[in-house]
Amino acid sequence: MLLLHCPYCGPRWEQEFQCRGEAHIARPEPAAEASDATWAAYLYLRSNPKGLHYERWQHTHGCRRWFNVLRSTLTHEIVAIYRPGEPKPELKR
Amino acid sequence: MSSQPFRLATGGRIDRQRALCFRFDGQVYWGHPGDTLASALLANGVRLVGRSFKYHRPRGILAAGVEEPNALVRLGEGARAEPNTRATQVELFDGLVAESQNRWPSLAFDAGQAGDLLSALLPVGFYYKTFMRPKGWWERYERLIRQAAGMGRAPQGADPDRYAKMHAHCDVLVVGAGPAGIAAALAAGQRGARVVLADEQAELGGGLLAAASLIDGQSAGDWLALALATLRAMDQVRLLPRTTAFGYYDHNFLGLVERVSDHLAAPPAHLPRHRLWKLRARQVVLATGALERPLVFADNDRPGVMLAGAAATYATRYGVRSGKRAVLFTNNSEAYGAAIALADAGVQLTAIVDAREDVRDDWAARARERGIRLLAGQAVVAVEGRRQVAGVRAMRLGPGADQVTGLPARLECDLLMMSGGYSPTLHLYAQSGGRLVWDPLRACQLPGEARQAVHVAGAARGSLELAQALVEGTAAGAQAAAECGFAGALPEAPQAEPAPAAASLRPLWLVPLSQSSGGKRFVDLQNDVTAADLMLATREGYRAIEHVKRYTTAGLGTDQGKTGNINTLAIVAQKLSADIAGLGHTTYRPPYTPVSFAALAGQDRAPLHEPVRRTGMQGWHEERGAEFEPVGQWRRPHHYPRPGESMHEAVARECLAVRQAVGVVDASTLGKIDIQGPDSPKVLNWVYTNAWDRLPIGRCRYGLMLNEEGMVFDDGVTARLDQHHFHMTTTSGGASTVMNWLEEWLQTEWLNWRVRFTSVTEQWAVAAIAGPSSRALLKDLAENLDLSDEALPFMGVSEGRVAGLPARVFRIGYTGAQSYEINVAASHGMALWLALLAAGEKYGITPFGTEAMHVLRAEVGFIAVGHETDGTVTPDDLGLARLCKTSQDFLGRRGLARPALRAERKQLVGLLTDHPKTVLPMGGQVIDRAELRPPHPSLGHVTSSYWSAHLGRSIALALIKGGRARQGERVWVTNDGGLAPATIAPARFLAPAEAAR
Missing domain, CATH: 3.50.50.60 (FAD/NAD(P)-binding domain)
Known part of the structure; x- marks a missing residue:
């Protein structure tokens, strides 16, 4: 049961949120010119890492806002939380 | 009072002045306050308390606490009966009733002990071996095995008790109120931290309750009483006896279950039976002790x-x-x-x-x-x-x-x-993600690297001596408090007299059999797993300990191998000539001890399990005796049977009323989203397949929504109320999906668009009137509302008053009949409904439900999301390709051009059965031949199927491969074990009324 810091509401427990999958999946534009492979990748290919994962969450049972989370899929450590449009935090090596 | 032959004259923490009467297997016994069921049974000389799981061997009490594998009893009677209760943890109360398990006909003589003699037939893995043949016989074996083996019986009847939940936060949670836990709570509490101290026993104190040593010059009991008084005097410390921390989850979130009134002979009505604590702790101290092996x-x-x-x-x-x-x-x-x-x-x-x-x-x-x-x-x-x-x-x-x-x-x-030897109780530690390390010297697992904010103290980290436990507890509590920001002088640890010097243990995992003795050497008593079973598993090639566990069942069941797991591990390692450390260990999963489903559910059951959404007219539907169907969280009237009327008769009557006179349906459940802002048309252009820029104010349009794969997921009519103001409707079940879809794009991709979405589903009550007399009826009730075709054409919207109520009227419908959807404020819903019924009487107004609505829409070939679509259906499959604009992009457009969609697709068609009275089953498979001879390549399936009273025959919609080009072809549909012949027809059986085109 994660404790997530909604950038708008503060720390709330996981049940108020929904995980909305990997973040930073850009829609190929113009879509009509995207190759089949490009479109398939946009639809289906996800990084699914063991470790740090950029993902989108929505505070469904709260402010209903979407935001981004950098989370370890291994330890559930939350490394960063940032709003859509804000730059993706770089991973320190 | 009968004597208790094994009771000592003095000593212990029981109250000999009071006697408690209890029954075990019908026999009356006496015990004292302070007793557990197990201690009272032993005091009465009862040694045989149960029969074992597989071999029905006589079993007695092994332990005095949570690890008891044998003394599992059925506690209580009737709907309150609880199977598999550990007698060692049941507090005795007056009138307690318990029964042994797994015995027939009686505990002393058990017919099943033949199982012991037949044990050669029940080797490890016998499920997979003995009973696999002959084919199909498993069902017969299973019944017999289930009867012979098993763990108690579930109670009959609904649980009459109440269960509560508590959400809580604290700085330091201390699990276990033995010496280390008490010392930790004292240290953390003295530093000012908010502390919760939980212990599964009724009396806090753990090992101190039976200790003979001196602490700070006092007897252990006196020191304990003083320590507890000190803790109770601290406002920020909460003591939770009878509370088991059963699960350690992420981010220091723990589940605890408090047995509030199990120990009371007559629990007061205001108390719940159990209370589930959902606790978030900034720091956790595990002082969970050790279990003797x-x-x-x-x-x-x-x-x-x-x-x-x-x-x-x-x-x-x-x-x-x-x-x-x-x-x-x-x-x-x-x-x-x-x-x-x-x-x-x-x-x-x-x-x-x-x-x-x-x-x-x-x-x-x-x-x-x-x-x-x-x-x-x-x-x-x-x-x-x-x-x-x-x-x-x-x-x-x-x-x-x-x-x-x-x-x-x-x-x-x-x-x-x-x-x-002793195994530190590290279940919670392992659940928290902490590593366990094998210590060959002490022959046990010890806590290794931690993953969460957790400290381990006392016997749980292998420190069996009281003095050391007190020191470690104090240090852990102080440190945990410090990490929460509560600094200060290091509290002094209580001093206990040093323990006698002890020589180290000699690991002895398996005692060899003597040539004369033989006999079963049990490793897991609850599951009747013996050393021979483990050896057989290793001979059969099992290497991984997780596999051995599942194959042999060692460590399964309600106690999850509390006494057996380390012995299992060591014996398997010995047989494989492997290092115990290298073998790892089985995964520790919550719950530590069984938690009742009722405690987990709390009050979220029956009507509170999921909220029921009610429309403004719901009370009328209920009063009228409607049959309801769930649609999302709504309960929509399915049909309104008259006395003596069958469902089919009611639906037919409701349908004919719409086609011939006028019907009214509660359409309040339709999803409604208010869209405002200059970028509203842009949003609609993206989320719908068709174009929205040129929709005039006061007009509506039907739209399909696709996901990015190109599949239809919702549809509905959206009206333009003003230049920058739209009213979108969605399906009843899809409202939240659509709202989320809009928000997702707006918030994550269309960041600077000037548009806002507001769910207004529950702000509007909607009565839809449909049928040739609908306009006449509405005219009788309308004020400031021009109903002429010029002012309010088909697919138009107007505002005015209906029955005196401010209303928004859409001339749209789902039935193919002339119809109006009248929207009023939700609180006016019932007034509108009653006014329509009263004014409609002379037109023969008939309320109709969702079933009639479906028949009517299917007659005119309107799709229903969820019937004609299932997430794999495109607009073209539905014959609606004309709704897809070609001039610009929309969500799902590129998805439609995927190679996977270029093959022959299933297309929406109608099906007319040869026999007009045959109503095909929805979901029926369509094949191209008249006999059942597998394999049958499927051509498709029936998506909607009804009896049309208006047409006097059955109608069906189906998705069939290349269906549009197969008009007139004969197909066969699986129907009630046989096949029903039918002919492919257009997906429309009736043209919509002139006024609804």
């Missing part, structure tokens, strides 16, 4: 074979002798303390059988002082007596502990205490 020797499961520490606990805490003459079989020195405690309580100690050679430490000296005979370098190889230990035999243990030699010595006893 049994030794594995022949017939180590006989009633009267008991963990040494348990026998000591019964003597010192409960004032009960677990036998008259005892033998201790041990591989460590700490267990000597138990033998000495029993000797001091007046039990005759026949001998101590110690696996170690030549023990010369303080403990051995103390035993010798009491004149106890010491058999060093020996092991118990046989237990006499079936239902009760009658004596044991010991032999010399070879140097490798792989054989026993010499002549057996017979030792007279009725109690065999055993101790194979």
